Amino acid sequence: MTDPTAAPPVLALRGLRKQFGQKVAVDGLSLDVPAGSMLGLLGPNGAGKTTTLAMATGLLRPDAGTAWVLGADVWQNPAEAKARMGVLPDGIRMLDRLTGAELLRYTGLLRGMPETEVVSRTGDLLDALGLADARDTLVVDYSAGMRKKIGLACALIHAPRLLILDEPLEAVDPVSGETIRQILRSFVDGGGTVVLSSHVMELVESMCDRVAIVAEGRLLAHGPLDEVRAGLSLQQRFLTLVGAHDLGTETLAWLRSS
Numbered sequence: 043m044t045d046p047t048a049a050p051p052v053l054a055l056r057g058l059r060k061q062f063g064q065k066v067a068v069d070g071l072s073l074d075v076p077a078g079s080m081l082g083l084l085g086p087n088g089a090g091k092t093t094t095l096a097m098a099t100g101l102l103r104p105d106a107g108t109a110w111v112l113g114a115d116v117w118q119n120p121a122e123a124k125a126r127m128g129v130l131p132d133g134i135r136m137l138d139r140l141t142g143a144e145l146l147r148y149t150g151l152l153r154g155m156p157e158t159e160v161v162s163r164t165g166d167l168l169d170a171l172g173l174a175d176a177r178d179t180l181v182v183d184y185s186a187g188m189r190k191k192i193g194l195a196c197a198l199i200h201a202p203r204l205l206i207l208d209e210p211l212e213a214v215d216p217v218s219g220e221t222i223r224q225i226l227r228s229f230v231d232g233g234g235t236v237v238l239s240s241h242v243m244e245l246v247e248s249m250c251d252r253v254a255i256v257a258e259g260r261l262l263a264h265g266p267l268d269e270v271r272a273g274l275s276l277q278q279r280f281l282t283l284v285g286a287h288d289l290g291t292e293t294l295a296w297l298r299s300s
């Protein structure tokens with residue numbers, strides 16, 4: 043791997059480790075994400091994806107290792123690193139006593155954007171994400187999918203160079219899902235870089251040019267999509283790497299009606 047401070051990839055993770063009690067959630071994970079790529083982070087439940095992304099974005103302090111965003115250390119230089127990225131965390135804890143429009147305005151102003159730009163981008167984002175009719179509705183009254191979309195809007199408002207998205211399409215309806223795919227594609231076409239976690243192989247296979255597969259906190263495979271797939275479908279490759287869980291015929295036999 044290259045020196046992350048020399049010619050920096052957009053996101054560089056080095057030796058990230060996090061332990062909760064006896065459980066090692068992330069175990070020495072290193073990863074480079076080059077500019078202009080869309081990386082899909084895959085792994086079974088409990089693999090350490092959310093923990094990794096939380097450490098990469100400065101939301102959770104690692105026990106060891108660090109993360110750089112465009113050469114800025116997320117822990118040594120958090121203001122610079124965070125100015126360059128937009129984050130959609132898992133299980134979004136947002137200020138839900140604000141309306142959608144108020145939340146975007148608050149987020150934009152907090153990012154130090156001029157008021158006129160905040161107002162115009164708020165309108166653009168609410169329109170693009172199909173939330174214009176809900177602009178004056180409290181976020182606490184939004185559906186799960188609407189919360190995901192307003193969270194994405196908050197991640198986008200300052201036009202970051204890197205987007206880090208935990209399960210961006212979870213709970214989102216197919217129409218909004220297509221809108222989000224289009225937004226992400228045009229973000230990458232414009233030179234942006236995306237890291238997203240997902241359990242949806244089709245999403246990763248159709249959108250991402252790079253894939254990282256983690257299990258038990260370790261990186262099992264990483265690289266361009268075709269290299270990682272190695273001639274298989276992503277689903278087959280994933281199951282081969284992670285280990286398929288085959289239920290025997292007697293498992294839950296009591297569910298059969300006769």
Ligand SMILES: Nc1ncnc2c1ncn2[C@@H]1O[C@H](COP(=O)(O)OP(=O)(O)OP(=O)(O)O)[C@@H](O)[C@H]1O
Pocket residue numbers: 062065066067085086087088089090091092093094
């Ligand atoms: N705050 C916490 N306290 C204790 N254990 C935690 C905490 N956060 C995560 N873990 C544990 O760390 C491991 C990794 O969790 P993590 O949420 O990162 O996995 P994940 O890959 O995002 O899973 P999923 O796909 O189910 O969302 C799991 O065993 C989880 O129970």
